[in-house]
Amino acid sequence: MRTASVKAGVARQLKNHTSFGQSLRHSLTMAYRGLLKIRRTPEQLFDVTLQPILFTLMFTYIFGGAISGDVVSYLPVIIPGILVQTVITTSIVTGVQLREDMDKGVFDRFKSLPIARIAPLAGALLADTIRYTIATVLTFTMGYLMGYRPDGGLEHVVLAAVLVIFCSWAISWIFAFFGVIARTASSVQGISMIVLFPLTFLSNAFVPVDTMPKWLQWFVNINPVSHLVTAVRELANSGTAGWDLGISLLGAAVIVAIFAPITVRAYMRRT
Amino acid sequence: MYKNNEWAVEAHGLVKVFGDNRAVDGVDLKVRAGSIYGVLGPNGAGKTTTIRMLATLLRPDAGSARVFGYDAVKESQIVRQLIGVTGQYASVDESLSATENLVIFSRLLGLGRAEAKAKAEELLEEFGLTEAAKRPLKNFSGGMRRRLDLAASLIAQPPLIFLDEPTTGLDPRTRAQMWETIRRLVKTGSTVLLTTQYLDEADQLADRIAVIDRGHVVAEGTVDELKTSVGTSSLHLRVEQASDVPETRRTIEQVLHAVSGVSSEAGVITAPMANADLVTDLLVALRAKGIRLAEMSVQKPTLDEVFLTITGEGAKNKEEASA
Numbered sequence: 001m002r003t004a005s006v007k008a009g010v011a012r013q014l015k016n017h018t019s020f021g022q023s024l025r026h027s028l029t030m031a032y033r034g035l036l037k038i039r040r041t042p043e044q045l046f047d048v049t050l051q052p053i054l055f056t057l058m059f060t061y062i063f064g065g066a067i068s069g070d071v072v073s074y075l076p077v078i079i080p081g082i083l084v085q086t087v088i089t090t091s092i093v094t095g096v097q098l099r100e101d102m103d104k105g106v107f108d109r110f111k112s113l114p115i116a117r118i119a120p121l122a123g124a125l126l127a128d129t130i131r132y133t134i135a136t137v138l139t140f141t142m143g144y145l146m147g148y149r150p151d152g153g154l155e156h157v158v159l160a161a162v163l164v165i166f167c168s169w170a171i172s173w174i175f176a177f178f179g180v181i182a183r184t185a186s187s188v189q190g191i192s193m194i195v196l197f198p199l200t201f202l203s204n205a206f207v208p209v210d211t212m213p214k215w216l217q218w219f220v221n222i223n224p225v226s227h228l229v230t231a232v233r234e235l236a237n238s239g240t241a242g243w244d245l246g247i248s249l250l251g252a253a254v255i256v257a258i259f260a261p262i263t264v265r266a267y268m269r270r271t
Numbered sequence: 272m273y274k275n276n277e278w279a280v281e282a283h284g285l286v287k288v289f290g291d292n293r294a295v296d297g298v299d300l301k302v303r304a305g306s307i308y309g310v311l312g313p314n315g316a317g318k319t320t321t322i323r324m325l326a327t328l329l330r331p332d333a334g335s336a337r338v339f340g341y342d343a344v345k346e347s348q349i350v351r352q353l354i355g356v357t358g359q360y361a362s363v364d365e366s367l368s369a370t371e372n373l374v375i376f377s378r379l380l381g382l383g384r385a386e387a388k389a390k391a392e393e394l395l396e397e398f399g400l401t402e403a404a405k406r407p408l409k410n411f412s413g414g415m416r417r418r419l420d421l422a423a424s425l426i427a428q429p430p431l432i433f434l435d436e437p438t439t440g441l442d443p444r445t446r447a448q449m450w451e452t453i454r455r456l457v458k459t460g461s462t463v464l465l466t467t468q469y470l471d472e473a474d475q476l477a478d479r480i481a482v483i484d485r486g487h488v489v490a491e492g493t494v495d496e497l498k499t500s501v502g503t504s505s506l507h508l509r510v511e512q513a514s515d516v517p518e519t520r521r522t523i524e525q526v527l528h529a530v531s532g533v534s535s536e537a538g539v540i541t542a543p544m545a546n547a548d549l550v551t552d553l554l555v556a557l558r559a560k561g562i563r564l565a566e567m568s569v570q571k572p573t574l575d576e577v578f579l580t581i582t583g584e585g586a587k588n589k590e591e592a593s594a
Contacts, residue, residue, distance in 0.1 A: 026379055029378040032378075033364070033375050037366050104364075106364045108362045112326050112328055114380070115379050
């Protein structure tokens with residue numbers, strides 16, 4: 001062993017806080033770690049590959065005739081709906097994996113390094129946007145193969161995709177919070193499903209709202225998932241942006257503003 | 272250079288409570304910069320919890336901890352710039368390769384892309400891991416993992432390094448290598464605080480030792496000081512009649528001038544033996560009192576003796592519990 005690098009007391013500047021630039025760099029490095037992990041274990045991408053293909057096929061052919069008369073005219077309704085539902089569901093995995101990851105010794109090292117406290121969490125969440133991207137691209141591709149031709153054109157479809165990915169990233173902070181406070185990975189899965197199932201199904205994702213009972217319509221109309229679905233439909237199908245887009249972005253920002261700080265705090269407190 | 276250049280670690284009255292278990296109950300430690308300090312104790316004594324508080328991984332419930340004069344709670348981010356932590360369980364990423372691990376830690380510590388790569392290669396070579404650099408860690412042996420773990424702690428060349436049971440579970444050869452590495456670290460000016468369950472490890476490495484039991488520091492001093500208090504070897508006696516045990520212990524106290532302990536299994540009396548010559552007197556005294564011995568042996572000090580002797584209280588409690 002050479003002794004060159006084992007040298008103590010190198011002159012260093014000591015600061016008790018991390019700057020925004022540093023926090024960003026640390027988060028990106030942690031995201032790089034997340035990507036490396038995905039590359040090492042590609043089998044964890046099964047869900048984001050199979051679910052969009054399977055769900056798009058199933059829902060379209062089962063409900064298409066009943067709801068819109070035929071499959072092709074159901075596509076502009078169901079593709080944005082299934083997109084939002086699928087991508088948000090994938091964000092649960094973020095919380096589950098975070099829990100599993102945190103149980104490993106390497107998180108002790110992250111905690112003992114002079115890095116931004118938010119970096120291990122933000123990095124993991126950032127790396128997972130690759131999962132949402134895969135799910136988004138596959139859902140649109142499936143739709144296209146089945147005859148979906150969005151009138152908004154490619155650029156608006158891309159915008160809609162970015163919107164869904166961004167909102168899912170925001171929502172993944174909720175599941176990251178569950179991931180940090182839960183005892184086991186499977187309980188994260190459990191809590192998250194209970195939260196997410198009503199949110200995605202009690203929305204306008206699959207069926208027109210006016211077919212539902214009045215009291216349910218009330219919930220469906222305030223459900224943020226409905227707004228996101230509407231925003232995606234408007235963007236993809238007609239290339240317009242309305243209120244729903246604004247509400248979706250605002251909702252996403254509010255979620256991050258609330259859950260990012262409490263998640264980081266819970267993470268710091270946990271031992 | 273730092274707020275306090277003389278003391279690498281100063282802990283006063285550290286307390287950590289988990290539920291109703293006082294894992295650490297008022298620990299005081301002072302570690303001089305540039306030395307190797309050993310924290311010795313059995314499983315569950317509070318060693319790891321103490322280290323975790325000093326390394327900012329755990330917030331103390333009471334007391335204060337300073338690293339080079341910086342408060343571990345209030346100035347934690349500064350403390351983290353001065354320490355390297357190698358945990359009891361390798362704190363490296365299992366699913367990545369050795370190189371990837373070191374590159375990521377280097378990047379997090381502010382090295383550029385090329386620098387990080389160079390640093391990783393340099394450390395892998397130093398620790399003899401170059402050949403295994405690209406393999407995923409799942410296939411690493413325990414010794415290789417520990418070496419990588421230590422390498423990762425050295426990236427930033429921290430002036431204080433915490434090693435939590437660095438050699439537990441390693442084979443004797445790897446263990447000796449690890450000791451060699453630790454000694455070299457200190458020669459370059461680093462301070463090392465290590466925990467261990469093995470007396471010989473503390474003996475080999477540490478300048479000073481604190482013995483921890485049930486969350487308390489029960490003894491502190493140089494290796495020699497501790498050894499003297501334990502006796503270089505210890506005498507083990509088993510009497511034929513259990514009723515003779517108290518009388519035997521009184522005799523030992525009179526003749527050897529030392530406190531004896533009784534281990535829980537079958538009333539073996541243990542006493543420090545500082546002067547082998549006195550044992551003759553003891554045996555003569557026992558014969559004179561008509562106490563018959565079933566067994567007698569001499570053993571080199573083990574951690575058990577350190578505890579039986581140092582924690583006189585603990586030994587008495589055990590005795591009462593088993594009586």
